[in-house]
Amino acid sequence: MSSFDDKVALTIEGMDSKARGIARMDGYVVFVPGALVGETVMAKFVERRKHYGIAVIESILKSSDYRVPPKCKYYEACGGCDLQHASYDHQLHIKNELVVEAIGRIGKWPAFDVEPTLPSPQVWGYRNKAIFQARYQGGRKKLGYFAKGTHEVVEIDDCPILDPLLNDIYRLAKCAIEDSDITFYDEHRGKGLVRNVVVRSSLSNQKALMALVLSRKPYPTELNGLKRIFAQLVDDKPFNLQGILLNINASGGNFVWGPSTLLLAGDDSLEERLGAFELCYGITDFFQVNVPQACNICKIVSEHAAGSGRILELYSGVGTITCFLASMCRHVVAVEEWRPACKSLSHNMAKNGLSNVTILCGKAEEVVTQKVKDGFDTVVLDPPRTGCHGDVLDFIGKIEPNKIIYVSCNPVTLARDGKILIELGYKPVRISPLDMFPQTSHVECVALMVKST
Structure with a gap:
């Protein structure tokens, strides 16, 4: 095998969750930032571990048809974006593959179909x-x-x-x-x-x-x-x-x-306005960075929740999804940990005339074990990148709602948590990726799971 300092020609076979190209040398995995599938690159190792290495591109010997010049002059140095070198259509394809790969390889879900990634209404100038x-x-x-x-x-x-x-x-x-x-x-x-x-x-x-x-x-x-x-x-x-x-x-x-x-x-x-709702939020509150796409997420979630009487919504933030849910069901119990966001959530429910929402401020895993009982048709989850706490998933298994709607910003933790929910008797019905973060490898996903009969 080549030494650490050697330059090597690598053919890119796949991509990982950080949008790095994946190549193999006699079974040894090499990650190549900035490389696209199908490309052949001359690369130099910058890190060598027992089971994998990282190499940087010295030159591109065979370029992908999907490669485009990055728009940002700081792209090579800045850590914010990692897919500006791919055409937008190809970015959507990559994100779809990342969801499929995570659910299939990490989650090992027995059966699933992933819809095409929904494009962002804006691909530049979208971040708020x-x-x-x-x-x-x-x-x-x-x-x-x-x-x-x-x-x-x-x-x-x-x-x-x-x-x-x-x-x-x-x-x-x-x-x-x-x-x-x-x-x-x-x-x-x-x-x-x-x-x-x-x-x-x-x-x-x-x-x-x-x-x-x-x-x-x-x-x-x-x-x-x-x-x-x-x-x-x-x-x-x-x-x-x-x-x-x-x-x-x-x-x-x-x-x-x-x-x-x-x-x-x-x-x-x-x-900010999302659909028919006016929402207020503070500087420290969580609020989706891509408002038009966030509105699409809310619409998908509310479509999945149609027909529900009582909904438990965990990790509710300032109430973006809550408003949509409360407008079409009998009652919502909304749980949020960040106290300033709870204050905004309460204000937003009153501002939009939604009186059928009970707000519980605290960590989701503590609230469900101490303050919430059963009697919910649907549970809506929108956790951080780390996914749901084990106690939250255990609680869902105990109360057995008809539907679980999981909004995820990390396909890996969606795959992991979804596997547990499948073991608890749920089956995936729809998996909808959305491009919330154009020019980056991040992808949002809404998964609908229903109780097996």
């Missing part, structure tokens, strides 16, 4: 949220995205998958904060004030919020400085920045938000 990293690196302040597989910040001018409004606000904030004496976070020393700049926008009214995530509570002089720098941005009407907030996150790890959020200037929430 961005998290920019603020770091002190190389002797200066840098604001941008992390490079692939590192915490090295790639500075950018704009991001083509972002709502253009957010690009405008990002550039405005970048100039304001980099030219100030406000410090950026130094990961090695654990010092510096600003860790992240988060921007969110509303598609329906083209307004935005911005939050500065701080490593600690600011000193009075720092707080005054932040007010001086950023309060004036809210008054700059052409940018439609309607609020700026501060979030304090003194903990380690990669989770962005800390427990304390305070308003620096303007308003603290956004309004």
Whole structure:
């Protein structure tokens, strides 16, 4: 076998869940980022493990018909997108194959059919949220995205998958904060004030919020400085920045938000329209980043739930799916862990005149074991990427609803949890992938499972 430093010619046979090409050398698996199925590449190993290696493309010997030039000039360095080198039709095909592969190989579901991936109504400029990293690196302040597989910040001018409004606000904030004496976070020393700049926008009214995530509570002089720098941005009407907030996150790890959020200037929430419903949400709340496609998810879920009397909805967020469910069934019990989102959820039910929703705030696995009994026709699940807690799946097995509707942002955990539900007596009826995140390998999926007779 070739040495670690050797260049090797590889033929790409498949793709993994990170959109890396898969090649084999005498049975040894090699992952090649940026390669497409059917291509032959000259590649160089950058990592060699016992059972697999990782190689980077040195040159393309045979190119795929589906290869296109990336639109973003930062694509090779930035860690945000991983499929810009594939045509959009091919991206949809890849995502469909990722769902099929996960369910078949990992989940080993006995029988299933996967529908074609539903295209996104927008493939560029669709994202209504961005998290920019603020770091002190190389002797200066840098604001941008992390490079692939590192915490090295790639500075950018704009991001083509972002709502253009957010690009405008990002550039405005970048100039304001980099030219100030406000410090950026130094990961090695654990010092510096600003860790992240988060921007969110509303598609329906083209307004935005911005939050500065701080490593600690600011000193009075720092707080005054932040007010001086950023309060004036809210008054700059052409940018439609309607609020700026501060979030304090003194903990380690990669989770962005800390427990304390305070308003620096303007308003603290956004309004968005999904179908017939108006929804308010805060800067720290979960809200789908692709609003038109999120509306399609809600429609699919409500179609699956048709005829249900009582619905248990777990991981409900601010109530996007809840509104659709409550408008067509007798009663919904909505469970959400993040307390600010629970507040938004309650507000949204009242705002839309939906009085048939009971809201329970707490971790899904704790709520179902302590506060919820049986009597549900349907259970709707929309968990994070890690999937459902085992206690949630056990509870579903005990109450035996007629239908389970699983909204997943990770085919691997859908496959794993679905396998457990099949063992509990459910069978998959419809599996509908949706492209929520164009130009990336991420894929959303709605799976309908019914109780076997």
